[in-house]
Amino acid sequence: MESAEQLRDRLIAAFPEARVEVLTNPAPVAQHSLILDPAHAAQIATYLRDAPDLAFDYASNVTGVDRPDREIKEKITIKETVDGEEKEVAKEVTRTEPGYLEAVYHLYSMAKRHGPVILRLRTENRTDRVTLPSLTPVWRSCEFQEREIYDLFGIVFEGHPDLRRLLMWDDFEGHPMRKDYVEPDDYEWEPTPHDAFLIKAKRPGTGEEAAPAAS
Amino acid sequence: MTEADEKTIQDLRRSGILLTTLEDLYNWGRSNSVWPLQFGLACCAIEMIAASMSRFDIARFGSEVFRPSPRQADLMIVSGTVTKKMAPQVVRLYNQMPEPKYVIAMGACAISGGPFKQGYNVLKGIDRYIPVDVHIPGCPPRPEALLHGLMELQEKIREQNLTGENRPRHLRSDVSGEFPVPEFGTCDLEPPSNPAVWTPPEPIREGL
Numbered sequence: 232m233e234s235a236e237q238l239r240d241r242l243i244a245a246f247p248e249a250r251v252e253v254l255t256n257p258a259p260v261a262q263h264s265l266i267l268d269p270a271h272a273a274q275i276a277t278y279l280r281d282a283p284d285l286a287f288d289y290a291s292n293v294t295g296v297d298r299p300d301r302e303i304k305e306k307i308t309i310k311e312t313v314d315g316e317e318k319e320v321a322k323e324v325t326r327t328e329p330g331y332l333e334a335v336y337h338l339y340s341m342a343k344r345h346g347p348v349i350l351r352l353r354t355e356n357r358t359d360r361v362t363l364p365s366l367t368p369v370w371r372s373c374e375f376q377e378r379e380i381y382d383l384f385g386i387v388f389e390g391h392p393d394l395r396r397l398l399m400w401d402d403f404e405g406h407p408m409r410k411d412y413v414e415p416d417d418y419e420w421e422p423t424p425h426d427a428f429l430i431k432a433k434r435p436g437t438g439e440e441a442a443p444a445a446s
Numbered sequence: 447m448t449e450a451d452e453k454t455i456q457d458l459r460r461s462g463i464l465l466t467t468l469e470d471l472y473n474w475g476r477s478n479s480v481w482p483l484q485f486g487l488a489c490c491a492i493e494m495i496a497a498s499m500s501r502f503d504i505a506r507f508g509s510e511v512f513r514p515s516p517r518q519a520d521l522m523i524v525s526g527t528v529t530k531k532m533a534p535q536v537v538r539l540y541n542q543m544p545e546p547k548y549v550i551a552m553g554a555c556a557i558s559g560g561p562f563k564q565g566y567n568v569l570k571g572i573d574r575y576i577p578v579d580v581h582i583p584g585c586p587p588r589p590e591a592l593l594h595g596l597m598e599l600q601e602k603i604r605e606q607n608l609t610g611e612n613r614p615r616h617l618r619s620d621v622s623g624e625f626p627v628p629e630f631g632t633c634d635l636e637p638p639s640n641p642a643v644w645t646p647p648e649p650i651r652e653g654l
Contacts (some may be wrong), residue, residue, distance in 0.1 A: 398531070398567070399531065399567065400530075401630075402630050402631070402632060403630070403632065404632040404633055405633065407567070412566075414564075414565075414566050414633075415566075415633045415634055417634060417638065418564070419570070419646055420646060420647055421563070428564060
């Protein structure tokens, strides 16, 4: 099978206006993945499925990933004029890398017996622009997994035939697998609290009173 | 029954005369045909299935008839994790069972939520909504443990009185065998527990 770089070049040749990047995996497994831009994802997916020598007819797994905003501290050297003298000053600069939500598709070919090819689609941010194109029309097996991602991460899949919550009930609020999900504070007494629950157990009013904390 | 009576009964039994009470006979029959409801919730169900197969053979205790309808079942084996989404259905199934009915909470999750206790989607024990007769600890419990739990339940059934203050719920008209079904809230079930069935344990805060 073609390597991720060869596949990227081939996809760019087939879809000149699409943006395809390779994300290398430094681990020994070296499963590199392709980052697609959402606008062309459905076309590229159809191409991967229908090209006779690729024939990725099976999407085995769809996963959600939450990347919160990250603060990155960098040391840079700037030339500054101090007391009329030009000096190189080392400065620490913090910049914020915006977060995003990601859907990861693992594709295999049953016909050609090769794979996996990993596709990643990223949303623009984590709050309001969380729409991605659904690949369920291309691979039917994505249906429930995209519903699960919608349920737990809050990615809205455009073009999904039946986008509802899968694991939680319909009236549930929030997306529990997001890093910033605040679970209801329904801590109650337990015999051997540890870690975060030890802190909760030591709180005044928790555990000492018989009444359970209202959620 | 006095000690002398017990001796007389044993003597009579040796000469082929069976003397017993209606209560004993009734409970003996009941305790040896406890039909469980056929449903499983998680990995504990696999152990329950193993217990019903030939190697462990739950039929030795008269409980091999797993009923696919709650209307025909006497025993609910809550075998596995009860998620918050599933809990109303479990309570509803319990309500649909005819009296007398019993509940075995099998495994750490059914008892307390187990390893998922502080999670967002798991009920912290089925005994919050329905009365549990036997708790079987384990993750999952071995089939032998389930059989032991069943024997404990049989013992409990045999000790029930037909008359008097302590008679079980199905012989009383003032107690209902139905329990309110919780509803889905925004992040938890409403109410989070049934105070008529369950109250939070008294905390022990020594050495913290």
